[in-house]
Amino acid sequence: MNYFIDHKKKQIHQRQHAGDRCGFVETPVNKREFTDSAAYIEQLITQKMYSMCVYCRSVQIIIE
Known part of the structure; x- marks a missing residue:
């Protein structure tokens, strides 16, 4: 899975x-x-307080 990281908003997108x-x-x-x-994504979340994008997560849940 590829990730897109927004360092300005500290968000991780799928x-x-x-x-x-x-x-x-x-x-x-x-x-x-x-x-x-x-x-690397896990490191950003646990050590640098990044979060997964709510929109990207909700789209993934709908697809599953």
Whole structure:
């Protein structure tokens, strides 16, 4: 699974579900990052207080 990280808002998006409702449009390109590393995502959540995007999570739940 690919992740899109918004370092400005400290939010992690699931790349396949990220959209306008996520609100990352205002985030400058230099504050955005893409990764496949689940370990890195876990580190951001536990050590740097990042959170998973509520919209991306809700889309995933609906699909499942």
